[in-house]
Amino acid sequence: MNFKLARQTRVLVIDDQVLAKGYLKYSLEELGFQNIEYADKVNTALTYIRRNHYDLIVCSYDLQNEQDGYFLYDQLKEQNQLPASTAFVFISAETTADIVHSIVELQPDDFLAKPFTVSELGQRLERLLTRKRALQDVYHLIEDSTLDKALLKLEGFLTEPKNSEFFPLALKLKGELLLACGQYSDAQEFYEAIINVQNFTWAQLGLVKSYIALDKDEEAEKLVIELALKRDSLLAAYDLLAALQIKHQEFEDALENVEIAGQISPRNLHRHTKALDLSRLTHNYESQFEAAKKIVKIAKNSIHDNPDIYLNVARAGIDFAMTSDEQHTKRLIKQSTEYLKQLKSHFPKADIDDQLKVINARLLYLDDETDNAKALLDQLSDNNWETESIEALLDKAKAFHEVGIQEHALKILDVIERRCNQDSTQSHLFLQYVRQEKSEKTEIKLSPKDLNNQAVNQYQRGDLKSALQTFRQAFTIMPKNPSIALNLLQAAAINLQEMSGEEATQTLSGDLIYNCLKTIESGTLDEEQERRYQRVRSVLKNLG
Structure with a gap:
């Protein structure tokens, strides 16, 4: 280790294990580091990092149930609180595949x-700090948000031959x-x-991002599929492929x-949110x-642990129970209630009375x-409404719609949409979902729970056209429910028998029938439903 470089380096060590911190202290001092500070909690580390500039941060990944080391770094990057000139090193006793992938x-x-x-630590740190020092002028310009000057x-x-050993890193940074x-x-x-x-x-990977930004989506898709087959680019490729698919709806x-x-x-919270x-x-x-x-499992005991994530599980x-059969509904309600108990245990002083009233009304x-x-x-x-969380408002809109107060639900959705449009931090996906909810709740007055029951009653009364329309609405908001898909398919088959070819084409698309079949084939039917399904398939086959 270059002793001069070590003495010039300001270090922050983040570790909550006494023995591990002691060994790291000994190792760093042996290598010549003198300006070393220590933090054993994430909040302490955050305070230090916000107040001081460190050349090197050595952080244990295994803080508090293997959570906070990961989320500390994630938060620093997301909130732009980790200077580009600061070298950040994770250390971990765990090397399981999911932890390595996460890091x-x-x-x-x-x-x-x-x-x-000590020797291994010295070699790695010297190499890393030398690279950071060589490109420090570029990093400082990045920290000042003058990216054009940094470029x-x-x-x-x-252009300087003397910098040739750093060219691989510099070229990656240039891209x-x-x-x-x-x-x-x-x-x-x-x-x-x-x-x-x-x-x-x-x-x-950089070329794929360029293609996507330039709307060269075919080239991007071809390359990203190749990258998905490689171990070192697997995760990034899946994310880019998903981004392409989101772009195309x-x-x-x-x-x-x-x-x-x-x-x-599995520890990527942003991916689970997506x-x-x-x-x-x-x-x-x-x-x-x-x-x-x-999200609750991963965020537990971390800086992301808060009452909202437990409420969102409930x-x-x-939502799931509204679209399920009676037996499944009881199990889902029990699970949802259990998360509310965890919430009250973890956050006994949380001000959530109104949100619990909405949840209890839905129950x-x-x-x-x-x-x-x-x-x-x-x-x-x-x-x-202007101060409530978006998720709380959304749940409130659902509750009012379910009990038949549609106008009130739509007013709440209007507020949510406006607030999302004004909030640049809200994801585009969430805004699309809000607009979809607003459109569906405007057109479909009944709740998921009531739609199928009404359609079955219409069907039994012989009002096949009304039943077909109601089953279609039910399938719109419950496209993964095989029972709904079977009911719609059966009503469609009977209606198709009574329609002319042109009328049938206008009323029922091949895509709708295909989606029903897909849901049924990927789901589970009881014996009676299976017999009905085989009869319906025979009718559809005879109709061509």
Whole structure:
């Protein structure tokens, strides 16, 4: 280790294990580091980092149930509180695949697996700090948000032969700056030139981002599918593929890819949040519930742990229960109630009375106590819509719609849409979901729970056209429910028998029938439903 470099380096060590911190202190002092500070809690570390500039931060990944080290770095990056000139190193005793994936996709400057020797630590830190020092002028310009000047400085750096050992890092940084500056055509040309010399994974991923920004989606898709087959680019490729699919409104495919990536690297909270938004857009209530539960599991004991995430699990469980059979509904209500108990235990002083009233009103409605649900909703004030959380308002809109007060629900959705349009931090996916909710609740007056019952009654009375229309509305908001799909398919088959060819084409599209078949084939039917399904298939086959 270069002792001069070590003595010039200001270090922050973040570790809550006494023995580990002691060994790290000994190792760093042996290597010549003198200006060392220590933090054993995330909040303490955040305070230090906001007040001081550190050249090196060495952080244990395994803080508080292996959570906070990960989320500390994630928060620092997201809130732009980690200077580009600061070297950040993770250390961890755990090297399981999901932890390694989680750390690698965060892209810290380095990662050391315990145990390591003083010599190994010295070699890694010297290499890292030398790179940071060589490019410090560029990093300082990035910290000042003068990215165009940073790019010019980097261009000059790359013309100096004496800097050749740092060219790989500098070239990667140049591509990132071109993208950050919005110079997408130049970025495409740059990445293609790099790939012609050597097929670096980072250059291929950068080229995909350039293609997407330039609306060259076919080229982007072709390349990203190739990258999804490579281990070192797997996660980034799934994310980029999902981004492409979201761009083209292919939300079901995007959800599938986000969920796959979430299984590979399960600690990425942002990815599970995206899965939740995509689940809502696709009316995939089971995936929504699972994503909400994962967010609670991952965020527990971290800086992201708060009452809202527990409330969101309960809300997602109720959404799912609204579209499920009686037996499944009881299990979902029990699970949702359990998360509310966890909330009260973890946050006993949380001010959530109104939000719990809304949730309890929805539970009463599920239990066929509509009048009691309305009475509970009547206790709520309309004066705080501008200050309530978006999720609380959304749940309130659903509750009013379910009990039949449609106009009030739509007014709340208007407020949500306006607030989302004014809030740049709200995701575009969530805004699309709000608009979808508003459109569907304007057209469909009944709740998911009531739609199928009304359609069955219409069908039994022989009012086939009304039944078909109501089943279609039910399938619109419950496209994953095989029972709904079967009922719609059966009503469609009977109606098709009575229609002319042209009238049938106008009334029922092939896509609708295909989607019903897809839902049924991927779901589970009981014996009676299976017999009905086979009869319906025979009718459809005879009709061609």
